[in-house]
Amino acid sequence: MSSWTFILGILLLATLVCAYSSSECYVKIKEDIHHEGDVVIGAFFPIHIVYTINKILHPSLVHYFKDFHLQYNFRNYEFLLALVFAVEEINRNPYLLSNISLGFDFYNLPYNEIQILMNAAIWLTGMSNPLSNYNCGKENKAAAVITGTSWKTSAHIGTLLQLYKFPQLTFGPFDPMLSDQSQFSSVYQMAPKDTFLSLAIVSLMLHFHWTWVGLLLPDDHRGTEILGDLREKMESTRVCIAFVEMIPGTWTLFSNKFWKNLGKIQESLANVIIIYGDTDSLQGLMRNLGQQFLTRKVWVMNSQWDVTNHADYFMIDSFHGSLIFKHYHEEMLGFTNFIRTVNPYKYPEDNYLPKLWYLFFKCPLSGLDCQLLETCQPNASLEDLPRHIFNMAMSEESYNIYKAVHAVAHSLHEISLQQVQLQPNENGKAIEFFPWQLHHFLRKINVDHNMALDWKQKIDAEYDILNFWNFPKGLGLKVKVGTFSSNAPQHQQLLLDEQMIKWPETFSEIPHSVCSDSCGPGFRKAALEGKAVCCYDCTPCPDNEISNETDVDQCVKCPADHFANMEKNQCLQKIVSFLAHEDPLGAIFTSIALCFSSLTAVVLGVFVRHKHTPIVKANNRSLSYTLLITLTICFLCPLLFIGRPNTITCILQQITFGGAFTVALATVLAKAITVIIAFRVTFPGRVVRWLIVSRAPNFIIPFCSLIQIVLCGIWLGTSPPFLDQDPHVEYGHIIIVCNKGSAIAFHCVLGYLCFLALGSYIMAFLSRNLPNTFNEAKFLSFSMLVFFCVWVTFLPVYHSTKGKVMVAMEVFSILASSAALLGFIFAPKCYIILLRPDKNSLHYMREINHSRRSNILKT
Incomplete structure (x- = not known):
């Protein structure tokens, strides 16, 4: 040397x-x-x-x-x-x-x-x-x-x-x-x-979404300064440095070091490499790179480099498609x-x-x-x-x-x-x-709008961005494709005409220079331990979260009234759902309720038409009328549960349901007690006659109803039912339901009904072996047994379901228990009244009693 x-x-x-x-x-x-x-x-x-x-x-x-x-x-x-x-x-x-x-x-x-x-x-x-x-x-x-x-x-x-x-x-x-x-x-x-050169280069990286770039810098104070400036700008904008090569000033020394790392540069995922320096510091770099067939890299550099010093080994130039930042001048x-x-x-x-x-x-x-x-x-x-x-x-x-x-x-x-x-x-x-x-x-002369002789002056920078066209080799054009102005608004500093840019011949479109492929909509970036922030994995967004942009760090949770689509890239408006009349289940329940209420009304008409017959009189026709009217209301109660609910219907649902069933069960209890009084009591005849004539069992109905009214009053006064929305029960739907308000009050009302049903069942069970002539004790006991089983089964099923199914379960229980009362109590009577009128007479009753008495004497 x-x-x-x-x-x-x-x-x-x-x-x-x-x-x-x-x-x-x-x-x-x-x-x-x-x-x-x-x-x-x-x-x-x-x-x-x-x-x-x-x-x-x-x-x-x-x-x-x-x-x-x-x-x-x-x-x-x-x-x-x-x-x-x-x-x-x-x-x-x-x-x-x-x-x-x-x-x-x-x-x-x-x-x-x-x-x-x-x-x-x-x-x-x-x-x-x-x-x-x-x-x-x-x-x-x-x-x-x-x-x-x-x-x-x-x-x-x-x-x-x-x-x-x-x-x-x-x-x-x-x-x-x-x-x-x-x-x-x-x-x-x-x-x-070059105060704003780093900002201009990083703005170009962000424009083309180049987040993984290499650096080739002179190994002197200028290289150290530009490296610190670039690193600061890149870290703030999440552009990562793939590698840094410091180039020695002497090109002969540079060659020995460069050839060792040339393979790393060629194999690097960084397709964009930033070169900074002047003619002296870059002469060895340009000479060596010019001898390589490096058409898979885009070189971004300042203007102090010499394009005439390349080796002419290939028709395609290694620097064809490079982007050059040059200070603007007239x-x-x-x-x-x-x-x-x-x-x-x-x-x-x-x-x-x-x-x-x-x-x-x-x-x-x-x-x-x-x-x-x-x-x-x-x-x-x-x-x-x-x-x-x-x-x-x-x-x-x-x-x-x-x-x-x-x-x-x-x-x-x-x-x-x-x-x-x-x-x-x-x-x-x-x-x-x-x-x-x-x-x-x-010191006084201001040479140009972007340069000053006075070293103390602060100068705004304006750069021309040139694209080097050298295909075929020897064309040597530097074409202006954009500008960068530091004093322009932030989003207008960089202006590019992408249609004018000629990329290296290897690339048919805008080159990509990233460490990891972009995470598309529906995914988010997951950092890799020990890697740069530009190197990451893509993971799907969690449930009910979306990402509608690429390379997002966190997914966005959808609002309560929206839900994420299957691709998790868009929040869709949830469908408001309730047990509507148009739904198959709602239509079935509505039809059943109307049919059974009509059937109950028909039964009531039959009883009124045959009110003077023995079977109607023997079964206390006033209680029968009361029970049939109450059952009609019970069958119509589900209509309050079907359709879009509101605050009024939410209150009427439980109050009507509780009141109607209380009257119905109290009526059944009164019927059972009436049978007991008529056949099983041992009181003197005058007392029994007074109880039957005064119809004392009928007072059970207002007494039992009063207790239920008090419970409902307490319920409404403390925590009444209200309209509620449940956006989590069914995916993509907002279920509009009636919240019971006080769960304790609801279970008290339901427990009271079960208590009445249990009491009626016991009374009817005690009178099951009484004479069969017009005796409905067995039918009462069966109806109460079914009623009790329906509502006991209802509780665990009700608490294990949500939304429309929960409402449908309550409607089903109302219809099933009401149908049990109607079927077991009134079906046998209607059969005798309509199909076997011969049994609905005093003559038949006497024959039955005479036959039973003869059998007793024989035994």
Whole structure:
């Protein structure tokens, strides 16, 4: 490495030898270019480098090798043309620096720290062997220095010029180290700050949903700074870094490390890789990546990279489809027209133009001075070169050089105006100034709306987003596809024309760059332990929760009146459900209730029609009428349970049900007691006759009903039934039900009915063996047994069901128990009345009694 540096330094100090395929030019060639003027600006930046492959000494020239090569950087040569264009424009302007011509001294800078300082010292002193504080042979005034393209170059020169407070303007890239006023108080950075570059890049990632990206950064303070800024912006927006590769500044050292990790970069799921750096720090990276067939990656980078330095191994370029962030600057149409007129005959002092004409237009060169021998292709122009070799549009750095020259010119103009005001009679005298006097004016000049010379100013950034088209290889177009403006509203900062973007040929659509596939609607992200937040699993949303977007962290629970669909991506309105008349079950119960109530009314009509017959009289027709009327009401009670409930029906349901069944059971109890009194009591005949004649058992009905009324009153007074909704019983439905209010009161009412049924059953059971003639004791006992069994079974089934089924269970119990009373008590009587009228007579009763008495006497 040391021998290579030494040889390169010797070559650049002494001469440049042009070695081409068919001719050789072994003479000393000047690397500097001088444009005369009353005031000159120094310019230092590299245009070419010299390297050798076979280190064989030249046979006749000492210190020269026989086979070495000169490599031009055509992108940097545009910087020299921008300098010439700006100087000529100022000299043509009669209102700027009148009677004063502006010139420049250009020096090519090699990649050698010693030679960089040597060239700066030679220019500063005017001596080939510079001595400190001497200025020999310089008739014109040196005003300022323009440096680039590396912060190291500017820092080296700035260290020397700082001693003399000599103004130094750097055209890029912007570097925070050069903003340190304690070290570089005479340095002015023309390049805009990259304060918002990280925000612009992350905004692009979010726009295309790229959450898994790689980083290739220079291994210096700029790489560390941009890494911290990017990491902060990415973490706040959940964009993850797949890998970070810090690139050494020396490309030979870079190669050894890069080749080891190249496989990881190729195999990474990150299809988007961010590259940040300048021409110097990226030259090794671009050279290596250009030799790889990496068409599966999208490169996102800043504008300080060189597309002319790629290897031409494939027709498809590795960087085709890249996205480039470039600071916005105004279009310079005059510069494009100026480029068209540039040729070796217009600028004979330019030592580089003849080499370009030789390389690209096949013009013969002189073997003595490397100048063109004869005119060839008079219409030849740099415009004819392929775009990947020479781009006609003014680059960002060229624009900064243009503005730097104008900044110096305006400062000189201000100084000349002051001198004219102080010495009005000496207008023709040349301007007299010291370079340090320019500082006062340079700090005041606002060069552009997005750059300022004053390092303290805060500047809003506006970027153009360029898409690099290089398919087929050599197209070399940088097409503007969008913008980013930091001072725009948040959702309008990034503007893109996606239809204009050309992606790498591997991708037929917008590339994906994610660690895990997106979780679609109905799923949520589940973090993986030890992995980045961008790496996750997809799990379905829990019950009654949805996600209608991709990559959600948490599912959203549906409101109580909604439910999640099967895909769990939408909440649907729940269907209001109740035991309606239109439902099959509701229609059946309604039909049964109406039929049985009508049947009960018919039975009542039969009893009224045959009220004077013995069987109706013997079974206490008033109690029979009361029971039949009550049973009719009992059969109609289910109609209150069917249909959309409301607060009134909720109260009437239980009160009507409890009251009607209390009357019915009390009537049955009165019937049973009547039978007991008539056949089993041992009281004297007068007492029995009084009990029967006074109809004392009938008072059981109001007494028992009064107790139920008190219970219902307490129920309504403390916690009455109310309308309620149950959204959880049936999926997708809201069940409208009547809440019982007080469960204790409801069970007391129901328990009281069962107590009456049990009492009636006992009374009827005691009279089961009495004479059968018109005796209904057995039928009463059967009816009470069925009633008791129905409601005892009802309780556990009722509490194990919900919603409409629970209501249907209560309706069924009402209908079943009412039908049991009607069937067991009145069916036998109707049979005798309607089908066996011969048994419904006193004659039949006497025969039956006479036969029973004869049997008793015989026994």
